[in-house]
Amino acid sequence: MEPEIRTYGGWRRRHGIGLLGLDTTATFGALAAALVLVVLAAMKPTVLPYVALPAVLAGGLCLIRIGGIPVGRLVLARTRWWWAAWRGRTRYRAGIVVDHPRAFQLPGVLAPLTLLSAEDGRTGSYGIVWDRRTGLLTATLRVVPASTWLADRADGDTWVASWGGWLAALGHLPQVRWVSVTVDTAPEPGSTLADAVSRSLLPEAPQSARAILDELVRTAPAAAADVDTRVSITFDPNASPTKPRSLPEAVAELSRLLDGLASRLGNCGVSVLGRATAAELAGTVRIAFDPHSRGEVNRLLSYGSPDVLGWGDAGPLFAREHTDHYEHDGGVSVCWGWHEPPRQNVRSDILAGLVAPGPFPKRITLQYRALPAAAASRLVQQEVNAASFRAQFRRRTGRDETARDSIDAARARQAAAEEAAGAGVCLVSMYAAVTVTDPELLPRAVAHVESAADTAKIRLRRLWGSQAAAFATTLPCGIHPADLTRRLPH
Template identity: 40%
Template sequence: MVRVAVIEEARTARRTYGNWRRPTSPGLMGLGSIGTGVLIAGLVMVVITVMVAGLWQAVALGTILGLVLLLLLAKDRHGRNLLSRIGARTGWWAARSRGAHLYSSGPTGRALWGTFQLPGLVAATRLSEHSDSYGRRFAMLYTPATGHYSVVLGTEPDGSALVDPEQIDTWVADWGHWLANLGDEPSLEAASVTIETAPDSGTRLRREVMTHMDPGAPEFARAMLTQAVERYPAGSSTVKAYVALTFTAAPRAGGKKRTPEEMGHDLAARLPGLTQTLSATGAGASHPLSAQELCETIRIAYDPAAAALIDEAHAAGETPELSWYDVGPTFAEATYDGYLHDSALSVTWGMSTAPRGTVQSGVLAKLLAPHRDVARKRVTLLYRPVDAARAAAIVEADLRAAEFRATSSAKPAARDILATRAAAATASEEAAGAGLLNFGMLVTATVLDPGKEADARAAIDGLSATARLRLRLLRGSQDSAFAGALPLGLVLPRHLRVPAEMRDKL
């Protein structure tokens, strides 16, 4: 009887996930490798100054060194030092003084050729359309600034309602395998998953009911269906999911960059396999978005008022023909902590700290679900796979950095001890064949009425707590963060003037 009880308990135990780590750099006093180098070089310079120039000159140099170290050591709850915050504020002031925070397009705007060109990071992108080996049309986006090609897949997630926990665990495992296999995809740079919730206009329901209603049905049945069509869409929402894959133009480091025709021919043979394996992760039926579908998605993101017009056009059997130079906003203004674009106001947060400890598979359920205080909500998970050749070196360097921090003090902190154990577990899992990838998250809340901005901010703060996430409002870069949360496959670290790897070592 005891053996049976143990087996039943093991079967009903919920599976948990965790052991994600933020990359660290070895250093003293909480500094990275570059900050430690500045500290040692500064102390050497102080000693030389005492010997050559005198005591007071050395005191002045030591004061300057102390101020520099203060900029690097003074960190907020998101782990950003004072130097990064001052740089962000200075960059925002410089952009505002140049008028770069304002955008106007159209015949009377500043965009070239009088078009509604996209602003900011996606202004120079070019869109082309190709066919895969199944004959499906797919859009391919080229970003000249980084030399990247992106394709977007539309999915229809099954959801976890009325699904057995065993099936959910299988989906999570298959999703992990799918992400791990991305590291083996040739020239794949990044991947992103975007879950978007928006109010339902009711056009699709009306079209479905009216086209299937029997003219000879009883009057009571017809009245009931008509009333359902009129009242059901009120307060209902739609959930859409997209997966964007980003590839490098050069097949290898130092190689010749491929043209859109060459890249389209290469991806045409690879997309069927990617969509087929993605369907086994619970994403449902997946298909590559065509150029028309991608244009409609981006147009609605920048102008939510266009969603009803596009739905009505589809309900009437018409296709609103859009080109890539017609999907941008008519007017946009980036403020320090918000982004005003056409008929809406958006605010974007970025994940600064992943959930500590272990979590269950439904930890993001409330964050991804529709919310009454947020008209449109977009949650984007950003992944950057690490190829197997570099993964071993990265985890070993991370383990050495964690051990250095734990052994640099006679009484190491509890966090340093746990970090060393987590780094050792990661290295062991990678040696056993597990994949390695970096991940982040962007959350965009869009409201149609600026007066409801405070409610949307409070809603996101509450939802982040339920997901055990720490979100940071991306001040001074709201327009770029808004574009990064769209299903366009942008690799934001590649657009930074100071590489992210160097920032982590300060």
């Protein structure tokens, strides 16, 4: 008898009380516009021809979709992009010698960030990315995941269950805004192995042994990969029950919170190496902007002093955002967002092919925003009510229920039942970025990532006009695109 293979599913997109593919706000706006037209037709029919044409045009912009996105939203996004490009906000260039208070400011959404170094209480220190605009603090845990290919299926299921419990516990920590899990992979530059061999090689070693080691150093990088997995936790001092009154108090509370979260991560199939230092965070950002510096940065982090790299070393000298790619020091990157999760149930190792090392540097980031227990209960009940409203509307208008509508309503009820039984509710998003050093290899890198996403049963959508923000999201800096859209322009 074959053992039962556990599968996972049930995730769904938020819909709200939306009709004809519109969200809640647009639905009520459309209903209000239709009501106005009906009143005008009854009270003053002569005005109706002058109002009907703009109403039909606005309705077309809202209802006609391209790739699942309303035409009106695409037009608005394109207009904003042209305006930003005309004002030069899509280009960044830093000077080598600049005497200016913001000489080492990072480009785009990374500009308000700065790097702090805090003591961890164990004679060591760790880095914190501080958003000076919002006050958010982001610390990063460096972890090593256990391979699912070398573990029993039951162990993998246990790790998934523990990870779900870890995320559910975040719903009782209002000061945790979101968690970003990033798998950063790249071909091994060869410097790590070369440095290790050169330090171990004795002057009196036989020539044959030297030849074997030289051949190993020469050929190993082609089959080796540099893999870095990190868990970045973004902390909001203003939402903390203790209400820290100063930055040192907020950092002290963050440190205590990290101890508990790191200890529970050990049950999720990962080994926690520790907190990332300020130099490691700066080096990670630097490597992302300049892939050629990977070997040198790794060498400095391995054999240099703890403060060998600072925030001034992290940023690029040049960056330019295009609608479909992002140019920066030594490389060109393309970024995607999660458009649709798998429709069917999947196994626990479904993402293994997507996050596995490939021929190009890439970063896959999953962001989790756990809802507080009270808010989660309201949200799942609102989704159930919205599904019932849409079903009632279809019956009143004589429309048949589609298979997708039926499954979506069933999943909404399932989520509400599981939440009532004690499960947590998380808003999940995914971002992917791939980088090439030769622009001619960009189509090949794009095809590699998109084919890997298809294997993982995931639909990725290239983030047109938002390449720089998505690129920053995959870095350990606490960037969350949904949070950026709610900020007022400055």
